[in-house]
Amino acid sequence: MANQGDMVRDCMSDRIRRLLSERILTGVYEPGHRLVELKIAKELNTSQGPVREAFRELEALGLVEVEPYKGTRVRRLSERDLQEAFEARAVIEQYAAELAAPRLRGNTAELRRQVAAIYKAANSGDIDYYATEDLPFHRRIVELSGNSILVRFWDALQFEVRTRILLSRGKVNLNESHQFHQRIVAALDDGNGKLAGELLREHITNFAEVLGAEADARDAASKLVNGKAAAEAQLT
Amino acid sequence: MANQGDMVRDCMSDRIRRLLSERILTGVYEPGHRLVELKIAKELNTSQGPVREAFRELEALGLVEVEPYKGTRVRRLSERDLQEAFEARAVIEQYAAELAAPRLRGNTAELRRQVAAIYKAANSGDIDYYATEDLPFHRRIVELSGNSILVRFWDALQFEVRTRILLSRGKVNLNESHQFHQRIVAALDDGNGKLAGELLREHITNFAEVLGAEADARDAASKLVNGKAAAEAQLT
DNA sequence: TTATTTTCGATTATTGATAATCTATTGTCA
DNA sequence: TGACAATAGATTATCAATAATCGAAAATAA
Numbered sequence: 265m266a267n268q269g270d271m272v273r274d275c276m277s278d279r280i281r282r283l284l285s286e287r288i289l290t291g292v293y294e295p296g297h298r299l300v301e302l303k304i305a306k307e308l309n310t311s312q313g314p315v316r317e318a319f320r321e322l323e324a325l326g327l328v329e330v331e332p333y334k335g336t337r338v339r340r341l342s343e344r345d346l347q348e349a350f351e352a353r354a355v356i357e358q359y360a361a362e363l364a365a366p367r368l369r370g371n372t373a374e375l376r377r378q379v380a381a382i383y384k385a386a387n388s389g390d391i392d393y394y395a396t397e398d399l400p401f402h403r404r405i406v407e408l409s410g411n412s413i414l415v416r417f418w419d420a421l422q423f424e425v426r427t428r429i430l431l432s433r434g435k436v437n438l439n440e441s442h443q444f445h446q447r448i449v450a451a452l453d454d455g456n457g458k459l460a461g462e463l464l465r466e467h468i469t470n471f472a473e474v475l476g477a478e479a480d481a482r483d484a485a486s487k488l489v490n491g492k493a494a495a496e497a498q499l500t
Numbered sequence: 501m502a503n504q505g506d507m508v509r510d511c512m513s514d515r516i517r518r519l520l521s522e523r524i525l526t527g528v529y530e531p532g533h534r535l536v537e538l539k540i541a542k543e544l545n546t547s548q549g550p551v552r553e554a555f556r557e558l559e560a561l562g563l564v565e566v567e568p569y570k571g572t573r574v575r576r577l578s579e580r581d582l583q584e585a586f587e588a589r590a591v592i593e594q595y596a597a598e599l600a601a602p603r604l605r606g607n608t609a610e611l612r613r614q615v616a617a618i619y620k621a622a623n624s625g626d627i628d629y630y631a632t633e634d635l636p637f638h639r640r641i642v643e644l645s646g647n648s649i650l651v652r653f654w655d656a657l658q659f660e661v662r663t664r665i666l667l668s669r670g671k672v673n674l675n676e677s678h679q680f681h682q683r684i685v686a687a688l689d690d691g692n693g694k695l696a697g698e699l700l701r702e703h704i705t706n707f708a709e710v711l712g713a714e715a716d717a718r719d720a721a722s723k724l725v726n727g728k729a730a731a732e733a734q735l736t
Numbered sequence: 737t738t739a740t741t742t743t744c745g746a747t748t749a750t751t752g753a754t755a756a757t758c759t760a761t762t763g764t765c766a
Numbered sequence: 767t768g769a770c771a772a773t774a775g776a777t778t779a780t781c782a783a784t785a786a787t788c789g790a791a792a793a794t795a796a
Binding site for chain 3: 275276277310311312313314332333334335
């Protein structure tokens with residue numbers, strides 16, 4: 265459950281990866297932003313090699329795309345990417361809840377605390393603050409499934425998930441979300457994994473759909489303006 | 501659906517990755533085998549840099565483990581790793597079947613062909629041959645879900661899956677597997693994704709459990725001999 | 737002998753330099 | 767003018783050399 269051999273490796277390339285990863289996830293580098301090896305190397309007082317390695321790792325994580333002899337840029341997510349990611353996330357969390365439920369029956373104090381924190385964040389209206397409270401709750405459920413591969417997969421969806429959350433400013437009914445959270449924890453407290461899983465799936469799918477409709481409208485509009493760019497976005 | 505921008509990148513590090521990946525997956529390099537950067541560089545008439553990059557990518561794929569200043573070796577899989585992988589695989593395929601079913605109603609000629617090929621391979625008794633026919637069938641179903649992330653996740657489980665299949669020589673009832681395959685395709689042909697999904701889950705879980713029991717016995721025995729090593733295997 | 741320190745060989749991590757390739761611009765010719 | 771080739775600048779890909787680190791064997795001390 266706990267981070268396995270994660271003895272905070274401290275070679276340059278790992279530090280670079282963590283730094284860039286953070287910058288991408290928090291939006292300092294926007295999608296499409298070009299990352300130049302030597303530029304970053306100079307900024308961090310290091311050389312090209314470790315930066316290259318970091319790029320390759322980020323590519324494996326799906327944060328950047330690399331084209332040989334052309335360069336590395338922050339991955340651009342198509343609407344389809346986001347949909348697929350939320351679909352995958354729903355599958356993982358639904359099943360994780362089923363696995364975690366037996367372990368959680370009558371033992372959900374921690375999760376309740378998290379739900380309360382989310383509620384507070386939701387009322388603040390700050391979507392960024394909301395995300396920092398909401399995501400750990402969902403991740404915790406996946407952790408409690410006891411399956412570390414599911415956790416890895418869930419983590420691998422962070423870029424897409426955070427992107428969509430950022431896109432969602434004001435579009436989501438946070439009150440409804442709160443009610444879902446409460447019902448999910450209640451089901452888990454009963455040891456009813458099947459129900460908890462279904463609620464989670466509905467909760468996540470709702471979130472994706474509300475925004476999907478938004479995006480469809482946006483896509484349709486942008487296609488009228490620039491059909492070619494939109495088509496390319498689908499391909500990359 | 502098809503491989504996106506996978507324009508067979510041809511830089512050295514990618515070729516190295518593919519080569520090593522194949523050697524690991526086919527068992528040329530056994531778990532625990534040490535990979536030395538300069539040795540491989542010399543063998544392939546290249547230098548250390550590209551090999552290092554390839555290692556980092558293989559690490560991200562879960563094929564090797566890297567310890568700074570110590571080296572890189574083919575990942576050793578614990579029994580738990582294998583169980584978790586099959587659990588994850590079952591989730592993915594079950595859900596993929598549900599998604600793919602509508603598209604497959606009355607349109608399963610291709611899958612039937614694959615099932616026939618698997619049957620032929622099963623009768624040959626060659627487990628390696630069996631795997632090369634069986635895995636594409638399962639992968640195809642995931643592809644037909646239309647969700648490329650699920651395909652990526654499924655691919656990420658290949659190392660564990662192939663390892664377990666190799667371990668299974670003679671222990672699996674291939675006839676029963678064949679019947680499952682037939683029923684799965686029949687359900688898909690009816691457009692009954694729910695049923696197809698459940699059959700897939702049962703099919704995969706069966707496979708994992710039969711071998712799990714084997715492994716439990718083995719583990720129990722080895723624990724009596726060397727409890728410490730077994731405990732460590734759980735951690736890595 | 738046993739435990740501790742030192743040294744040495746092997747290997748990884750990083751660096752700085754060079755080669756290969758791409759993009760965009762400039763210049764040439766019809 | 768417009769198409770096309772040549773060139774220059776920027777960037778990645780690779781190489782070869784050096785520094786840092788580790789593990790185990792050898793040497794030393796108790």
